[in-house]
Amino acid sequence: MDPSTDTASADAVAQRLLGAVLGHVDLMSTFLGDRLGWYRSLADDGPATPPQLAERTGTDARYAREWLEQQAVTGLLHLDSDGAADERVFSIPPATAEVLTDQHSLNYLAPISRLFGAVGPALPRLLEAYRTGDGVSWDELGDDAREGQADANRPWFEHRLADALAGVEDVHGLLARPGVRVLDVGFGGGWSSIALARAYPAATVDGIDIDEPSVSMATENARAAGVADRVRFSHGDAADLPADRYDAAFAFECVHDMPRPVEVLTAVRKSLRPGAPLIVMDEAVADSFAADGDEVERLMYGYSVFICLPDGRSSQPSVATGTVMRPSRLHEYAEAAGFGEFEVLPITDFSFFRFYRLR
Ligand SMILES: C[S@@+](CC[C@H](N)C(=O)[O-])C[C@H]1O[C@@H](n2cnc3c(N)ncnc32)[C@H](O)[C@@H]1O
Numbered sequence: 572m573d574p575s576t577d578t579a580s581a582d583a584v585a586q587r588l589l590g591a592v593l594g595h596v597d598l599m600s601t602f603l604g605d606r607l608g609w610y611r612s613l614a615d616d617g618p619a620t621p622p623q624l625a626e627r628t629g630t631d632a633r634y635a636r637e638w639l640e641q642q643a644v645t646g647l648l649h650l651d652s653d654g655a656a657d658e659r660v661f662s663i664p665p666a667t668a669e670v671l672t673d674q675h676s677l678n679y680l681a682p683i684s685r686l687f688g689a690v691g692p693a694l695p696r697l698l699e700a701y702r703t704g705d706g707v708s709w710d711e712l713g714d715d716a717r718e719g720q721a722d723a724n725r726p727w728f729e730h731r732l733a734d735a736l737a738g739v740e741d742v743h744g745l746l747a748r749p750g751v752r753v754l755d756v757g758f759g760g761g762w763s764s765i766a767l768a769r770a771y772p773a774a775t776v777d778g779i780d781i782d783e784p785s786v787s788m789a790t791e792n793a794r795a796a797g798v799a800d801r802v803r804f805s806h807g808d809a810a811d812l813p814a815d816r817y818d819a820a821f822a823f824e825c826v827h828d829m830p831r832p833v834e835v836l837t838a839v840r841k842s843l844r845p846g847a848p849l850i851v852m853d854e855a856v857a858d859s860f861a862a863d864g865d866e867v868e869r870l871m872y873g874y875s876v877f878i879c880l881p882d883g884r885s886s887q888p889s890v891a892t893g894t895v896m897r898p899s900r901l902h903e904y905a906e907a908a909g910f911g912e913f914e915v916l917p918i919t920d921f922s923f924f925r926f927y928r929l930r
Contacts, residue, residue: 593645600641601671602688605681606715609638610663610671618651618662632657647671677726677922685719690877697881706885709782709828712878717785721760721792724824727922728762733770735918735926742848742916742928745819749773754817756809756839757781757825761789761802767821768798778804779812810834815842820849824924826904827853827896828882830889836908836929848928849910855925856895867923871895898925905929 604610608628613619616627621636628635639661642648647667651660663671671681689712690697696707709716737743745751746767751774755764758778768776780786786806793802810831820839826832839849854871857864864872875894884891892900898915905913905927916926 596641597645597647598684598687600638600645601647601681602684603638604642605671605684606688609635610668610681613648613661613663614668614672618660620660621657624661674722675726675729677730679722679726682719682722685715686723686874686878689713689715689719697877700881700884704884706883706889707881708885709882710784711885712882714784716878717759717782717788720824721762721785721788724922725760725762727924728766728823731921732763732766735921736770738918739916739928742819742850745848746771746774748818751775751818752777752816754779754812754815754820754839754842756820756822756835757828758789758804758823759785759825761785761792761804763821763823764789764802764804765793765796765798768793768802769796774801776802777817778802779807779809780804781806781808808835810838812838812842817843818847819843820847821852822849823852824854826851826901827892827894828879829892830883830886832890832892832904833907836904836910840909840929846930848930850916851901851927851929852921852924853896853901853927854894855923856897858898860895860897868895870923898927901927 601610607630609624609630612624612627619627621639622632624630624639625632625635636656639648639659643650643661649662649664651662653659669676670678673679693707693712696711699705700707736746746753751771753767753771753774753776755767755776755778758764758780759782761778764776764778768774778789780789783806786804789804790799793799793804820843822835822839826836829835836849843849854867856868856871861868871894878894880891880893883889883893902913910929912928912930914928916928918926
């Protein structure tokens with residue numbers, strides 16, 4: 572039996588949880604190194620002693636020393652030369668630099684430490700919500716969650732979305748038409764809209780998101796990416812979308828967060844031309860619950876327990892979906908929203924996601 576699931580002895584359970592404690596410490600220490608600019612400084616400006624790193628980043632030398640030693644002990648940083656505590660020189664190996672500082676890499680994981688880091692300050696509210704059935708909103712989790720989410724999906728949209736869509740012939744053909752109008756629901760950091768605009772130069776993309784700070788973040792991202800003339804982001808509940816004539820709509824990793832997804836899906840359907848598709852990207856979880864779920868299930872339940880289910884319950888009434896939205900659940904929502912066709916698209920190897928087409 573896999574030792575991580577062996578619950579036959581107290582020793583095995585204790586070992587397993589001790590491993591989890593070490594993982595937690597790694598994640599929280601990467602949160603510090605990411606947010607304080609320590610990894611970035613080591614990657615961009617080279618190896619440093621604790622006082623040098625503190626000086627470069629405007630941080631405290633004693634804390635920098637403790638963190639550098641912890642990072643070397645845990646194996647994420649390298650001790651280049653030993654000596655007195657403040658004279659030790661530490662460097663960042665290329666692999667660590669890629670995973671923790673390269674925001675274009677598919678291996679970029681610093682954003683996940685931000686997502687779970689955002690949970691820390693919310694724990695008292697989460698405890699209260701777990702007692703009362705109340706929620707903790709995306710807005711309450713703040714910029715760490717907002718930016719962590721945006722940056723976690725960004726490389727996938729940048730590097731893989733165009734190819735993934737190009738592999739679905741009719742969707743690709745539709746998006747490549749001159750003057751095509753696309754809707755992006757729940758755009759977050761806007762990287763999906765930016766990727767769509769880049770892949771399809773004749774397209775205009777309208778995004779709508781209920782989280783106001785996301786609108787500013789995405790607008791700035793689109794401006795910096797040079798696509799602001801074809802990508803417009805607005806603030807609002809997608810359930811209130813006016814009837815329109817979009818040629819295609821997308822909902823990237825957001826349907827499971829919505830308290831009332833059927834209202835949103837209905838509004839999106841009405842905003843589409845007859846027969847036009849809504850592509851939903853959501854978690855590639857198993858078809859049904861099983862207690863011996865794989866690592867994707869474990870991770871998605873982790874997001875659900877701390878982030879998505881409380882967010883989805885922060886506005887009432889709520890269907891309380893949670894991150895682990897099974898395909899059958901989305902199918903029910905799609906039918907209730909009046910979509911007649913529901914299929915899984917042949918897009919694989921796209922992070923933790925599955926793509927659905929609703930028509
Ligand atoms: C998990 S984030 C995903 C963001 C982005 N699509 C991505 O893939 O990174 C979910 C987003 O959906 C937005 N959202 C949730 N409910 C919404 C609604 N009813 N209307 C519009 N946006 C909504 C949230 O504000 C948030 O930005």
